[in-house]
Amino acid sequence: MGSVSVAAAASLSSLYHLSSSSLLHSLRLIPLRTLPRISCCLSSSSSSSSSSSSSSSASSLQFNISFAPPKPKPKPTESDQPLTLADLQAGPNGQLFIPWIVRGEDGNLKLQMQPPARLLHSMAHAETKNKKKKKKETVEKGEPKHSKAARRFYNENFRDSEQRLSKILAASGVASRRSSEELIFEGRVTVNGSVCNTPQTRVDPARDIIYVNGNRLPKRLPPKVYFALNKPKGYICSSGEKKSVICLFDDYLKSWDKRNPGQPKPRLFTVGRLDVATTGLIIVTNDGDFAQKISHPSSNLSKEYIATIKGVVNKKHLIAISDGTVIEGVHCTPDSVELLPPQPDMSRPRLRIVVHEGRNHEVRELVKNAGLDIHSLKRIRIGGFRLPTDVGLGKHIPLRQGDLSALGWKS
Template sequence: MERLQKVIAQAGVASRRKAEEMITQGKVKVNGKVMKELGTKVSTNDKVEVAGVPLVKEVPVYYLLYKPRGVISSVKDDKGRKVVTDYIPEVKERIFPIGRLDYDTSGVLLLTNDGDFANLLMHPSGEVDKVYIAKTKGIPSAEQLKSMKKGMMIEGEHMKAAHVKVMSSENKKNTAIVQVVLHEGKNRQIRKMFEALGYPVDKLKRERYGSITLQGMNAGDARPLKPHEVKQIRQLAEENVK
């Protein structure tokens, strides 16, 4: 017997957190009856429906996309804009992005149909390094970078960088290339932190997610993750969550 939300997540319909929302909203039926109780457990013999669609367990798949700028980190967009799954059209499974990158941000984006895997990587305690390179208008000082590591209150949210350093700067152009490492992933976090310091971000790219990099890839390229890559990043997150 498994918890209903876990079964939905493992089937690739959504992350476990989203599955819980769907249950409480009355969108899930077990053997024809609506189930709103999160503690409900089901067996392989139970018939589960989500939004009227019978649940079919998929084989888990894992993909890396070099997300270009100007693409939505979603599986669909009501405004008809490009979404990340448009770059992996051959995948038959119902994959979804793990977290998101802003519309104007490029770089490493992982996609899967494994809700448990996605939930593990997005868990606040996972502390998987997400390494970004930002080009800022203006050159932040060492003291200002320290404030990013200490943590900043922005729009009522506490935002913090695990590590930050200036890689290079151009005094004539008054720009800097700054490496930022995050463990969390709040909406537009890096842009908001630099803007709060007075240094708007001109370009932003996620170069690494755990041990996974963009080596040998161009913007718009996608590939399946290798089994050892999935194992490595899963182990890293599990160790930190423990």
């Protein structure tokens, strides 16, 4: 019995070694990557010496192994070729080019002679952005905007405040520009202790000591003021007269010190003139530059009048007024003539006449040349500013910045 069992064990071991060696041999012969599927089978049999007559039981184990298909290799390009020293020195005169190290689409780093396309695109986009920003900055710098307080601070502390002596005297309220020049010619004005006979001498009242007729000129100039006055009949536009329109501002000037402590009083005068019998809108100010700008013919400001006529107005009268007339050797024609509709409280006809020449008694001469007589004449508009209807005769209102702009003035 012992010899039989030994022989059976030897046969089983040889069978096991044979099956293992054959399996290894088969795995070595067949490449793994070429097989999409591999099946392996191992079998083992056992017998017991005590139960020789019983049937042998066999067990089998099966393994299924699958492999993914191989990835296709990317085709080699010119940039994938390795760079040599000759390539780096391919420029003129043997110039050395610095290669770019970039990551390709396959995820690997590589060398190339040209910078990446993304970098070139971003650099071009950044240049266009910077150019646009510079243009915006130049536009903003060309039109600086400062507040009113900042402009006042600059004018008081840094701006050159020297002006002509005659202009300083007129702005200080001593006299008109022409009268100030006469005072200077007469030797009644001294600057820093010396008599000055030249009206064009540039002085600064804040630094120079100026005397007029023995009285010290204030260091600070009065602020500029602008008024719209509804002139009544019987007042003249000249300053210093008994019944001047400036007399209508006496109450305003008397309360000046309470409203503006420490500031000198302004010397007021009219912009242009209205004759004694004419009523309506007239501008009063102490700004000589403003008055010269508004009253000069180059401003081309239109003026609107309402003329109340004695008698009856016919079509031929309107045509005669539209044809114009000669005043001081110049043929003057109105911009427009219109017969206003009658009103219940006014029995006399009224004409709206718009002129821009500004000649002396121009409207009266136009109506007179047509064979009509004027009962009353009133000016209601200058440029783009119209006299408010709630301003009574002899009353005045201050002009705001919008009103000055309507008159064509930019401060």
